[in-house]
Structures are given as C-alpha cells and as structure tokens.
C-alpha cells in the first residue's frame with residue numbers, strides 16, 4: 001500500500017534504513033511535508049514502511065513552480081527487485097501532477113547504475129552532470145560533508161504545450 005508518510009513512519013524509517021545521522025534532515029523534510037511543500041510517500045509492506053521517497057515541490061534550483069524534485073528514494077534491501085521502487089516513483093509522479101507539477105528532476109550518483117536503470121525505465125533522461133557537495137549535522141552536532149559526482153535526470157510528467165496531439169495523423 002502506497003500512502004503519505006505519517007509521524008510514526010519517521011522513527012521506523014530511521015531504524016529500518018539506519019538513518020540516525022540524517023535525523024535532522026528527515027525531521028525538516030517531514031515539516032515541509034506537513035506544510036504541503038514536499039510530498040513524502042511510503043510503500044507499506046507487511047505493516048512496515050519499507051520504501052520511501054520525497055518529492056520537493058519548491059526545489060532550490062528551480063523557480064518556475066513547474067518542477068518536482070525527487071529526493072531520498074530508498075527501498076529496503078529485503079524487498080528490492082519486486083517493482084516496489086517503480087510503483088512508488090509512479091505514485092509520486094501522479095501526486096506531483098495533482099499538485100500542478102509538469103516536470104520532474106532528480107540527481108543520481110554516477111556510479112549508481114541500479115537507480116539509473118530504474119529511472120530510465122520510468123522515462124527519465126540524463127540532461128546534465130554535476131559535482132555535488134552537501135553539508136549536514138547529525139543529532140549529536142557533528143558536521144558531515146558528502147561529495148558526489150552526479151547525473152541530472154529529467155522527465156516531463158505532462159506533455160509540453162504544443163506537443164499534445166502532434167503525433168496524430
């Protein structure tokens with residue numbers, strides 16, 4: 001069952017995916033979810049939130065209000081390769097369209113071939129590459145820096161104006 005995340009999911013997701021270090025980020029994202037600025041969906045399997053994804057509705061790198069940015073997409077190891085990730089991403093795309101988004105973007109590590117394959121199958125195309133540097137604090141106040149070579153991927157969720165019907169005879 002795919003559904004919006006609840007406060008109870010926060011603790012369980014942290015435990016299931018070993019995300020203690022990212023607690024402050026997850027709490028911030030949950031606040032944004034409650035404020036309607038981010039869509040946080042989970043796939044519940046056997047009563048547990050075993051897959052999770054965020055769709056940022058107001059991503060920092062995009063000001064037009066058209067785009068949803070896909071972040072923090074993870075499926076628990078115990079249920080991978082069963083289509084759960086694809087179903088969750090598809091549900092997020094539909095939720096983004098309902099919220100008026102016509103495009104989706106995401107960043108994926110250049111060495112993460114599994115995720116790239118899933119995104120390609122879902123209709124995302126690589127449009128750019130970038131070097132990302134991300135700084136955050138864990139709950140104990142220790143700072144961490146993550147750096148990553150990434151691809152930028154993009155998908156039209158709704159056909160662009162002018163292309164609708166363009167393939168009709």
Ligand SMILES: CC(C)(COP(=O)(O)OP(=O)(O)OC[C@H]1O[C@@H](n2cnc3c(N)ncnc32)[C@H](O)[C@@H]1OP(=O)(O)O)[C@@H](O)C(=O)NCCC(=O)NCCS
Pocket residue numbers: 073074075076079080081082083084085086087107108109112113114115117118119121
């Ligand atoms: C990437 C991830 C979300 C995929 O979730 P999933 O539920 O296993 O994905 P699906 O079962 O829907 O897979 C759909 C397709 O993606 C591709 N794919 C998924 N995992 C793959 C793997 N390990 N190797 C190669 N292709 C893979 C396949 O084409 C697959 O279709 P198939 O199983 O019919 O061959 C999951 O592996 C994960 O959580 N990884 C760690 C976190 C992560 O990398 N997140 C993405 C950050 S950008």
